[in-house]
Amino acid sequence: MAKHVAVLMGGWSNERPVSLSSGAACAAALRRAGYMVTEVDVQRDVASVLAALAPDVAFNALHGPFGESGMVQGVLELLQLPYTHSGVLASALAMDKHQSKIMFKAAGVPVTDHVIVTRTEAAAAHVMAPPYVIKPIADGSSFGVFIVKAGTSHPPQEILREDWNGGEMVMVERYIPGRELTCAVMGDVALGVTEIVTDLSFYNYEAKYAKGGSNHLIPAPLQPNIYDKVQKMSLLAHAALGCRGVTRSDFRFNDKAGEDGELVCLEINTQPGMTETSLVPEQAAHAGHSFEELVTWMVEDASCNR
Numbered sequence: 001m002a003k004h005v006a007v008l009m010g011g012w013s014n015e016r017p018v019s020l021s022s023g024a025a026c027a028a029a030l031r032r033a034g035y036m037v038t039e040v041d042v043q044r045d046v047a048s049v050l051a052a053l054a055p056d057v058a059f060n061a062l063h064g065p066f067g068e069s070g071m072v073q074g075v076l077e078l079l080q081l082p083y084t085h086s087g088v089l090a091s092a093l094a095m096d097k098h099q100s101k102i103m104f105k106a107a108g109v110p111v112t113d114h115v116i117v118t119r120t121e122a123a124a125a126h127v128m129a130p131p132y133v134i135k136p137i138a139d140g141s142s143f144g145v146f147i148v149k150a151g152t153s154h155p156p157q158e159i160l161r162e163d164w165n166g167g168e169m170v171m172v173e174r175y176i177p178g179r180e181l182t183c184a185v186m187g188d189v190a191l192g193v194t195e196i197v198t199d200l201s202f203y204n205y206e207a208k209y210a211k212g213g214s215n216h217l218i219p220a221p222l223q224p225n226i227y228d229k230v231q232k233m234s235l236l237a238h239a240a241l242g243c244r245g246v247t248r249s250d251f252r253f254n255d256k257a258g259e260d261g262e263l264v265c266l267e268i269n270t271q272p273g274m275t276e277t278s279l280v281p282e283q284a285a286h287a288g289h290s291f292e293e294l295v296t297w298m299v300e301d302a303s304c305n306r
Contacts, residue, residue, distance in 0.1 A: 002036045005299055006055035008072065010041035013064025014165070022274040023061035026295050029276075030059065033292040035299065042067070047075050057302045058083040059295070061274055065138060068271040069095040077304055084298045086270040087306030090242045094270045095138045097171055100241060107240035109233050110264045112252075114173035119159045122170050126155060131175035134159060136166030147175060176264050178254035181220055183234040184272065184280045185247050186294075187301065190231035191283035195220035216279060218286050226253065229263060237268045244306045245298055248272035248280055 007030070009023025010016055020041075027037045038053060040046070042062060050058065058081050066072055068085070070092030076083040086094065093099050101111045117127050122134055126148070134146045134156065144166035146156045159170065180196040198214040220227065234249040248269045255261040272280045276291050284294040 002034055003057060003299065004036045004038070004053075004055040005030055005057045005059050006038050006040050006050060006053055007059045007061055008040050008042050008046070008067070009061045011062050011064065011067050012043075013062075013066060015063035015067075018273060019061055019063040019067065022063065022278070025275045025291075026059060026061050029291045029295045030299065033296045042072070046072065047079060050076075050079055050081060055081070057081070057299050059299060059302075060085050060271060063271055063273070065095065068269075069138065073306070080304055082302040082304055083306070084302045085245045085306075086241075086243045086247065090244065090306070091270050093241045094243065094247075094268050097135070097137050097267055100268060103240045104237055104265055107236055109237050109240060110262075112174045112176060112264050112266075114171050116169055116171055118168055119164065119166075119170050122172055123155050123157055123160050127172050128174065131177075133173050133175050135171050135173070137169055137171050138167065144170075176252035176254055176262065178252055178256065178261070181222075181230055181251040181253050181263075182279055183230050183249055183251075184283045185234050185238040185243070185249070186284065186287075186289075186297070187245070188235070189287075190234050191280075192218050192286040193220040193222065193227050193230045194218045194279055194283060195222070196279075216282055218282060222253075226255075226261065226263065233263070233265055237265055241268065243268065243270055244303075245301055246272065246280060246294075 007023050007027045009019050011019055027039050030037045058076055060083055068091055070088040073088045073091050098116055104111050115127055130148045130152050131150045132148050136144045181193055183193045184191045195217040196214050230251060237249045238247050250266045251263055253261055253263045281291050281294060
């Protein structure tokens with residue numbers, strides 16, 4: 001009898017539309033791979049819904065807070081329901097950009113200088129010399145990210161808007177010019193490195209999800225030593241937080257800084273986008289794994305105590 005997989009999707013974060021796309025694509029691929037699939041649009045009664053459904057595995061296609069911050073992982077642990085991706089602690093650490101950068105630095109993964117301040121402080125005056133980036137400590141898909149360019153007279157006032165939902169504390173970090181690189185890890189294997197090219201100001205929400213918003217170059221046109229370093233740092237970041245299953249680490253590479261350039265890790269995504277044209281499925285395909293094979297591997301890798 002085929003395994004029954006509950007695909008968790010939707011939720012109520014800023015990234016709900018992305019999660020619905022990821023979930024629908026994964027559910028379709030899992031059905032093609034022969035699984036019995038139920039799509040669950042996650043609400044706050046998810047524990048009772050899953051208890052009644054009694055699936056064999058939960059495929060976590062949620063994005064954003066709750067879905068990838070360790071909270072839903074804790075619910076799944078309480079239910080003793082095997083699930084995909086990282087566990088409670090790794091998910092919580094990865095979602096908190098400040099804590100994850102502390103862990104990365106300790107493990108030897110290069111990161112940028114940063115400070116944590118209130119959004120009122122960040123809006124009142126420059127807390128570091130421009131150029132710098134302001135971002136929420138715990139959000140995804142580039143929501144609430146501002147690049148403050150060199151020569152800017154004052155910080156962006158948009159972070160004081162009443163509809164801001166990125167939290168009261170924000171991260172201000174040194175801006176790294178150059179190229180946008182990303183590399184997924186599948187189990188204990190680093191997949192290919194992708195360079196993301198966009199005509200927009202940076203790889204923001206529109207660049208990520210709008211049609212034609214960005215081009216993905218895989219394999220990234222890098223010197224072999226830099227390509228290898230990105231893969232090595234992705235594995236190191238994955239291990240530093242104790243991640244499981246599939247993750248994707250994002251980097252900036254300034255190829256004009258010194259002989260080998262400056263490579264820094266921005267963050268690790270424990271629940272990367274999973275539509276068929278998303279970065280991780282593209283990298284898996286480059287490594288010879290079809291989308292069906294990728295999601296099958298994730299389901300068979302699922303467990304508790306992650």
